[in-house]
Amino acid sequence: MEKLEVSSVHNHPLLPLTRFVFGMCKGCDFMGYIYGGYCCNELGCGGEVFHKECGEALPEINHSSHPGHLLKLFSRETYSCSLCGESRFLFGYSCSICNFKLDLDCARRAAPLPILSKPSVHEHPLELCPSSKFVDDAIDCKVCGYLGFYCIVKYKCVQCNLFFHIECVTFFPEAYHTSHPKHSLKYLLCEAAAPSYADKKCILCGNELGKPIHHCDVCNFSICTRCMRNPPLGVVSLTTHDHQLHLVPRHIEFTCDACGTTGERSPYFCLQCNFMIHRECIGLPRVININRHNHRISYTPSLGQGKWKCGVCRKEVNGFYGAYNCAKCPTFAVHARCATRNDEWDMVEREGTPEEEEVAPYEVIDDKTIKHFSHDHNLRIKKDGEILQESILCGACAFQICSEPFYSCEQCSFTLHTKCANLPLKKRHVCDNLPLMLQKTSADDEISCCHLCSQLFTGFMYTNGLKTIDVRCGSFSEPFVHASHPHPLYYSQRYSVSCSECRWNGELTCDECDFNLCFHCGYLPKKVMRHRYDDHPLSLYCGEESVDGEYWCEACEKKLNPKKWFYTCNDCGVLLHISCVVGSFTYMMPGPCLKYDKHGEVVSNTSVCRAVCTRCNIRCILPSIFKGYKDGVVEYFCSAKCLFS
Incomplete structure (x- = not known):
């Protein structure tokens, strides 16, 4: 079967489906194993699959269920199939003369016989009765006792006024x-x-x-x-094995040669080679991209002798069975099942296509000057030690420049950390199987919300149209090392696990002990420049287990637990709660902004008399607050909760 360049049921070319896929055919809405059909290999389509007959659906057909008239293909219309009675919102065929419609599942099957002279379920002949003929006579099937089943069309005994499902007539007894x-x-x-x-x-x-x-x-x-x-078939898949594979329909424990995991039923088997494989492992993709590695990985029938750890689940990989590895990173390996998970693989087979070259985010003008994609003017580098005032923020992460190297525009106030200037334009991230693109927020005054840490932010973001994350969370890579814990952390989607610090979803987990972090805590700034309560930099401390006594926060004047995380000044000993230093507007550039129909601006809370929050009626203690205007009256909000409630 060759590549299907033009299909009536899909707007991309379709590739032959060489593996078993358990899913829903996007043509006929059938859910089950599909083999020998077509799949879409375009990024973002999620590997949509089609039966062979559905992928090759003709614009017009003749069908035995409606002789005499042509049926024309239509799409995306709510209708009921005139043959089986099922409601659909996909493709189908319709008659322009009669009110007759046929779904693709029924279209690819021969119409049932109009008369059964000797049925197995009844002593009299049965006549085919389309669903439209007995809607008013909602009589249950005489065999199964149900009104509806897979097929709503029924056979009818005219003499006894009894109805029988087609499926029941076909298989009973x-x-x-x-x-x-x-x-x-x-x-x-x-x-x-x-x-x-x-x-x-x-x-x-x-x-x-x-x-x-x-x-x-x-x-x-x-x-x-x-x-x-839909009986399973014998399979020939040259990418999987040199010989035909035969189904062994019985309970049998085996180890799949393709993925190295055990199975308990119905493997496919090659007698010549003693080769055994899961049905779903037949036709595994040869070359793919996964979201936990920067390079392509390729399937190999055997890694060979050695110690291998899976780059996804971090468990041992048996080198004598099939797995994926990276040609550029000799130690990187992934279980076949882990690599092809829907949340890891982008569902695109890359064999035969060139690997994309990485595009730099800026053009080098000279050894000190660059032209960054995000800014109209050239930027010059400033070396370590050139400390800017704390009000100068990075245009990408909206955080203080501090003493780090940075790029600065000599024509305006735009600045970038060097690490932010070097952020890749395209990257793969553990949070999604589709790649993310780096871009500025769509408008200078627009606020975004990070999918991972739930922080409001302005500046740069990574997005694929489905998920948006800020550049702090976008820089995540495994293993993740944090000062609060001696072991490396890895991303996990176990939403039932709580963060060990704040009790939010702990998506960053430790393999060696019961410790978890959320992205919000994991990316709290390690250092904060001048705060209204201290002229020196504040450093993040991740708790002191041996400390006793009572401690008080300088900002809110409430007790502070030194065994929990806090900010402190190494020179003055000032202590502050995390929540009194980092707030809802910490990662937003000061100035006008728009979010959720709230117009206003983010301002620094530096006045001698702290503003009173319009919503909670408490004086705002955080460094940044929201200043809004309503009917000519100035309003202040200390947090996103107060702003949007």
Whole structure:
């Protein structure tokens, strides 16, 4: 099967699907294993899959269910299939003369026989009765007792006024299946009708058995209706194995040669080579990008002898089974299952396409001058020791320049930390499987909210249209080392785990002990220049276990627990709560801003008399507050909670 350059059901070229994918066909809405069809290989499409017949759907067809008239393909319209009665919002075929519509699932199947002269479920002949004919006579199926099932179209006995689902007529009381040719499978209306010793899961796909099921008492063999309707096939996949692979439909423990993990049922097997593989591991992509590594990684049938640790789950990788590794980083390896997880892989196969070159965020003018993409003027570098006043902020991270090297514009007040000036234009981040692009906020006065730390911010951001994160969280890489903990931390999406400091979601976790951090705490500034309560820099301390006695915060004049994190001045010994130093507007440039229909500006809270918050009626203690205007009256807000409540 060749690449499908033009498809009636998708706006990108479709590639042949060489692996089993459990998902939903975007043409007919069928959920199950799809093999031998097509998939989209465009970034952002998420690897959308199509049955072969759906991907190759013609603009016009003749169908035996509606002889005499052509049916034309249409898309994205809510309708009910005239044959099966299912409601759809996808593609379908319609007759321009009659009010007849057909979904793609029914279109690729032959129409049921109009008359069954000797049905297995009834003594009289049965006539096909489309759903539109019996809507007013909502009579349950005589076999299963349900009004609706996979197919709403029914057969009807005119003499007895009885109805029968097509599925029930087809399979009741028993039917043969290619995966179990030895005996016929009984049609059981529900799992409870099966013997008590029967397995609770389909022996082929491993999904929970619902209703009805198909069972063999002699062999204790049970499969679901989905697998009964779509028998698994023998497979030839040259990217996986040199010989044809055959299904072994039985309970059998095995180790998959492709991924190195164990299985318990229905592997595919090559007798010549003693090769065994999971169904879902057939046709694993050869070359891919994952979000935890900067280079492409490639599938290899064997890493060879050695000690390998997975770059995703950080567990051991057995080198004698299939895995992924990086040609540029000899020690980097990933389990096949970990690399192809939906939250890690961008669902695009890269084999045969050149690797993208990294584009620098600026043009070098000379050894001291650059032209950065974010600014209209040239920027000159300032070396260590040239300390700016604390009111000068970096245009990317909106934080104080301090004593770090920085770039400065000689024509205006724009400045950048050197580390911020070198931020890559495109990067992969652990929080999403799609790459993120560096850009300024869409308007100078627009506030964004970081997806990871939930901080409001202005300046630069990384975004892919779905997620937006600030450049502090965007700089995250593994392993993450923090002064509060002796072990490295790694990103995890276990949202039920709490941060060890603030009890928020602890997405940065330790493999060696029960310690977790959230992004907000993990990226608190280690040093804060002058604060209204001290003229010296404040340093972040991550708790002192051996300290006793009572301590008080200089800002709010409330007790401070020295065993928790706090800011302090190494010269004066001043102590402040984290919440009294870092607030909702800390990472925002002073000046006009707009967010959630609130017009105003971020201002420094440096006056001798602190402003009173309009919402909570408490004097604002944080260095930055929001100043708003309503009906000519000035309002002050100390936090985002007060601003947006």
